[in-house]
Amino acid sequence: MDIKNSKALFSNAQNFIPGGVNSPVRAFKAVGGDPLFIKRAEGAYLYDEDDNRYIELINSWGPMILGHNHPEIKEAVIKAVEMGTSFGTPTAKEVDIAEIITKMVPSVEKVRMVNSGTEATMSAIRLARGYTGRDKFIKFSGNYHGHGDSFLIAAGSGAITMGEPNSPGVTTGTAKDTLLAPYNDLVAVKELVDANKDEIAAIILEPVPGNMGLVLPEEGFLEGLRKLCDEEGIVLIFDEVMTGFRLAQGGAQEVFGVTPDLTTMGKIIGGGMPVGAYGGKKEIMDYVSPVGPVYQAGTLSGNPVAMAAGMAMLNYLYKHPEIYDGLEKTGGKLVAGVRATLQKMGLDYSTTHLGSMYSLFFTSEKVTDFETAMSSDTALFGKYFQAMLKRGVYLPPSQFESLFLSTALTEEHIAQIIDANEGALKEIL
Numbered sequence: 176m177d178i179k180n181s182k183a184l185f186s187n188a189q190n191f192i193p194g195g196v197n198s199p200v201r202a203f204k205a206v207g208g209d210p211l212f213i214k215r216a217e218g219a220y221l222y223d224e225d226d227n228r229y230i231e232l233i234n235s236w237g238p239m240i241l242g243h244n245h246p247e248i249k250e251a252v253i254k255a256v257e258m259g260t261s262f263g264t265p266t267a268k269e270v271d272i273a274e275i276i277t278k279m280v281p282s283v284e285k286v287r288m289v290n291s292g293t294e295a296t297m298s299a300i301r302l303a304r305g306y307t308g309r310d311k312f313i314k315f316s317g318n319y320h321g322h323g324d325s326f327l328i329a330a331g332s333g334a335i336t337m338g339e340p341n342s343p344g345v346t347t348g349t350a351k352d353t354l355l356a357p358y359n360d361l362v363a364v365k366e367l368v369d370a371n372k373d374e375i376a377a378i379i380l381e382p383v384p385g386n387m388g389l390v391l392p393e394e395g396f397l398e399g400l401r402k403l404c405d406e407e408g409i410v411l412i413f414d415e416v417m418t419g420f421r422l423a424q425g426g427a428q429e430v431f432g433v434t435p436d437l438t439t440m441g442k443i444i445g446g447g448m449p450v451g452a453y454g455g456k457k458e459i460m461d462y463v464s465p466v467g468p469v470y471q472a473g474t475l476s477g478n479p480v481a482m483a484a485g486m487a488m489l490n491y492l493y494k495h496p497e498i499y500d501g502l503e504k505t506g507g508k509l510v511a512g513v514r515a516t517l518q519k520m521g522l523d524y525s526t527t528h529l530g531s532m533y534s535l536f537f538t539s540e541k542v543t544d545f546e547t548a549m550s551s552d553t554a555l556f557g558k559y560f561q562a563m564l565k566r567g568v569y570l571p572p573s574q575f576e577s578l579f580l581s582t583a584l585t586e587e588h589i590a591q592i593i594d595a596n597e598g599a600l601k602e603i604l
């Protein structure tokens with residue numbers, strides 16, 4: 176595969192951008208080789224600067240659930256740009272998007288738009304603290320909530336991939352208020368709550384973590400957290416930046432039937448533009464300024480072009496609920512094919528799957544938390560990644576990221592990915 180243009184760009188980029196990238200995992204450090212510079216994308220494909228074509232299994236880290244350059248989203252963005260790119264005033268589009276979000280995610284009675292998932296989680300924690308008058312919160316090892324200081328403690332995603340789950344630069348003062356529990360371990364959470372009686376403002380979690388690879392909640396875990404939060408006056412925050420509008424219109428909370436107090440959103444909500452949001456019970460959301468005392472603001476929040484993209488995406492998903500069954504079937508076929516190959520080759524690697532999210536872990540342990548995810552052979556994953564890339568399939572460049580499928584994938588693409596998987600495993604083992 177000729178990637179000389181990508182190589183030249185990466186070499187020059189390193190002169191001006193730390194590591195040559197604007198987000199660490201993109202640098203391919205965990206899988207070796209040079210990152211590909213992407214020129215354009217259409218449907219299920221990415222095209223790099225050397226005009227190589229790849230079947231897409233990241234989809235911009237989740238947002239592109241309808242594949243790339245979907246005509247309805249493209250048209251909405253072009254129309255919005257023609258009206259002006261930013262006003263810094265309220266707009267009709269913000270009301271429309273807030274209304275549709277509350278319809279799709281009924282636990283969200285009021286919502287505030289921000290510019291990224293990171294802003295959404297930072298704001299939600301501040302709100303929970305302001306509302307309860309308590310300082311501490313519980314997060315789960317290997318869950319990732321963006322790069323806010325108080326979340327960069329045993330963080331997943333790029334933080335594990337780069338070997339920095341606890342980032343330097345986070346003060347001891349900040350870190351002391353972040354309490355850590357193992358994901359899926361209700362007993363450990365109860366012990367933490369007992370040891371910090373009346374001091375915990377919130378429990379925040381990815382209800383279905385995708386940032387240590389895909390991990391599923393065990394039966395009763397989410398329900399147990401809900402009950403505990405009710406008993407202890409703790410705000411339960413589902414970080415649905417990844418799972419929101421992806422696992423169902425109403426996200427993981429709809430799939431598992433557990434209702435959080437606050438929800439953080441991002442990715443799909445912006446249709447590919449930089450958008451995040453946090454919302455939930457009216458009573459809590461009315462603590463946000465200018466109604467309440469908890470301050471949060473943003474020059475570009477509710478940006479009209481971003482809102483147009485997000486609205487087109489949400490409208491499409493709202494009108495086409497059948498896509499979720501379709502994505503579940505596509506995911507099911509892909510994972511069945513991969514499992515069949517593993518069985519045929521006598522391999523006991525672990526797979527996880529839910530709807531349009533999927534992971535293959537290079538470990539024989541059942542992956543249920545950070546510790547079991549970390550038992551994966553990351554060097555082998557790196558070889559697998561390169562072998563898949565050579566076969567025209569673009570995976571997330573880290574063992575600790577979920578794969579994301581889109582509606583643009585056809586049966587033929589799935590068959591190609593299953594073949595590539597078999598070829599890649601035969602090459603590396």
Ligand SMILES: Cc1ncc(COP(=O)(O)O)c(C=O)c1O
Nearest residue numbers: 291292293319320321416417441
């Ligand atoms: C669950 C989750 N929360 C928060 C974030 C942060 O979002 P962003 O990268 O848009 O800041 C991400 C992804 O980065 C995420 O996957």
Ligand SMILES: N[C@H](C=O)CCC(=O)O
Nearest residue numbers: 198200236332333386576
């Ligand atoms: N896993 C991260 C968000 O979901 C990936 C995005 C990034 O770190 O660039």
